[in-house]
Amino acid sequence: MAIPSPLLSFAIVVAVLLLPSPSLAGDPELLQDICVADITSTMKVNGFPCKATVTEDDFYFKGLANPGNTNNTYGSVVTGANVEKVPGLNTLGVSLSRIDYAPGGLNPPHTHPRATEIVFVLQGTLDVGFITTGNKLIAKTITAGDVFVFPRGLVHFQKNNEDVPAAVISAFNSQLPGTQSLPMTLFAATPEVPNYVLTKAFQVGSKEVEKIKSRLAQKKS
Template identity: 40%
Template sequence: MSTQKNLWLLLSIFSLNLAIITLASDPDPVQDFCIPNPILASMIKTHHTFHTILPCKNSSEVITNDFIFSNMKTSGNFSETGLAVMPANPTNFPGLNTLGMSFARTDIEIGGINPPHFHPRATELIHVIQGKVYSGFVDSNNKVFARILEQGEVMVFPRGLVHFMMNVGDEVVTLFGSFNSQNPGLQKIPSAVFGSGIDEELLQKAFGLSSKQIGTMKRKLDPKQER
């Protein structure tokens, strides 16, 4: 009887671990595709996010263009750091819904950067199309894995690890990134630390910065504060 109880206990633990692993990833599709119903999807109120599953429209209303995305032909608008990102996800590319993946075009001006950030729900694979980019990530032991990537090279950033990019060449960098989630999430380290409202005293103690320096960083990174 004791052996049987132990067997059931092991099976229960295995089932629980399997459930946790399953819930940690995008759910498997249960149909060929699920093109979001624009009316029902618009009724779902979100903020800087998109649902893993959006309500489908009738398959008889699906057209070829639902599976084509044409906005990768040119770069997006460049930020103050010289970065332009054009994402492709179910909110602007209906054909991706329920398929567990997303995509992005990234352009970086000469000397520009993609600041340290991470994606909590996805591993990212980048492919350099043009230029030279210093790129890498930091593991949980604070070890940096980085080097200069050139045209045609590919690098992977493991899920949840901080990574970064900087244009070190003499032309605009263009690269494409793919994610194994349709909602990878994005956490920018500078904004998360100085632009999120963390108590100033804690930041002073953590980084050894003065109140004036903290204030400068907050004004730069928090859009709610006056510049």
């Protein structure tokens, strides 16, 4: 078998390095002008299949105009404008959300596995932050007109420590970024994460784990 020359080997390495990394890419690139999502389709694909009949309403959503109801356990609510609400976003690789916070409200630690998030503060003041894989907290207090970025996949949070409501608009480089809330993921999964896993991970007793599970089960229902 012929051995590649050093020049050929070098060319192959350079070509590989210049290829876009799947781990860094966002949603797939477009292959056509539009592909409005058929939300009702039973076909399983990586995204949504395109529907045949398209109207202007497939590209329109008014749900971010008004504050959401923050009367819940955490005192915050996320209103999404993703492909499930705006079918025309299918294959476009972008989406928005509005997040409203009651006084003292918290958007608890969570991740978006498929997107980087950038928030623009509409009103109020928030303490925000994310944690790197090196376990370093990057945190800042932001106020109306400010922008802050949460890198893709990293655990992050927002907390309103003021006595007035706050709100932000969040933008994502994905049509459906996905959200994994750490409390709900760990303590309210179906089937349950075994207690022996949680007691060992958090160095607490089974009573504490059951107490958290019961409270989050009530929130889930």
